[in-house]
Amino acid sequence: YPSIAPLLGEVLPDSEWAYEDSGIRSLQSTGTMGEGVRVCIVDTGIDVSHPDFSMINLNGFRDFYHEVNDEVRDIGHDSHGTLMAGLLVANGTYKGAAPGVSLSVAIALGPDGKSGSEKMVSQAIRWCRISQNSDVISLSLGSEPGSRVTSTSETVEAVKEALDEGIFVVAAAGNSDFHSNDTDVSTPASLPGVIAVGAHDRGGNPWSDSATGSLTDPETGETRSFPNQKPEILAPGVLLWSCISNEREPPYAYSTGTSDSTVIVAGALALILSIHG
Numbered sequence: 001y002p003s004i005a006p007l008l009g010e011v012l013p014d015s016e017w018a019y020e021d022s023g024i025r026s027l028q029s030t031g032t033m034g035e036g037v038r039v040c041i042v043d044t045g046i047d048v049s050h051p052d053f054s055m056i057n058l059n060g061f062r063d064f065y066h067e068v069n070d071e072v073r074d075i076g077h078d079s080h081g082t083l084m085a086g087l088l089v090a091n092g093t094y095k096g097a098a099p100g101v102s103l104s105v106a107i108a109l110g111p112d113g114k115s116g117s118e119k120m121v122s123q124a125i126r127w128c129r130i131s132q133n134s135d136v137i138s139l140s141l142g143s144e145p146g147s148r149v150t151s152t153s154e155t156v157e158a159v160k161e162a163l164d165e166g167i168f169v170v171a172a173a174g175n176s177d178f179h180s181n182d183t184d185v186s187t188p189a190s191l192p193g194v195i196a197v198g199a200h201d202r203g204g205n206p207w208s209d210s211a212t213g214s215l216t217d218p219e220t221g222e223t224r225s226f227p228n229q230k231p232e233i234l235a236p237g238v239l240l241w242s243c244i245s246n247e248r249e250p251p252y253a254y255s256t257g258t259s260d261s262t263v264i265v266a267g268a269l270a271l272i273l274s275i276h277g
Helices: 003-013 016-020 022-028 080-091 118-130 152-162 258-277
Strands: 038-041 056-061 101-105 136-139 169-170 195-200 233-236 240-243 252-255
Touching: 003 252, 016 022, 016 038, 016 195, 022 252, 022 258, 038 258, 056 118, 080 101, 080 240, 080 258, 101 118, 101 152, 101 233, 118 136, 136 152, 136 258, 169 258, 195 258, 233 258
Parallel strands: 038 101, 038 136, 056 101, 136 169, 169 195, 195 233
Antiparallel strands: 240 252
């Protein structure tokens, strides 16, 4: 792979646009890479053996799925957690959004990349808040369309606790379910105060499967008003190049979805916090 990488770079889509168009590279040019900011990712884990992670500051790791905490790893079949971590902290063949942050990673999703259980996700969010003292919690996860998490769920309660302590919670808007006519964002992205993130492509066009958000809150029936319209923001999320398991050759892949755009926003926010406090 190393010998053919330069040749592939001539023909494969380059995802550097995501960092340029979002203003992330401009923020980085001021000298910050997110130093001093604590970001917690709740996902399938991270493969820390990947060469692009050799310089990361891993502050904490916790496995709420298998409860095996002494081995930092990614349990996802598709390396979902590693893909997300790469977009944030990779610093090798490409540079992520905020490679200087203090990173914490919690496993709360199963090998298929979907929520393990309400209990696991809520415990992971509380771990990010209490044990890791996080400034930003990145949630590239959410309820499936048609099976909305209720306002009294453990995940919702854990997110509200984080918001009440002034922690920024960034969550994936999720995918629209046109079969059920449900285009609202997933939960917990649907909660007021959570930054719900949709995805757009290189041309700035909304990704076709990105949830558009309902004009009314399905829980309360009230009209959503600024600044709590959903999703609050669209970010790059189509064909982004990132890290996967180091056992693959090459250990990189393209990824698309609101999961990816969520991490881009979390990274940009970390840079802003690093600069302005």
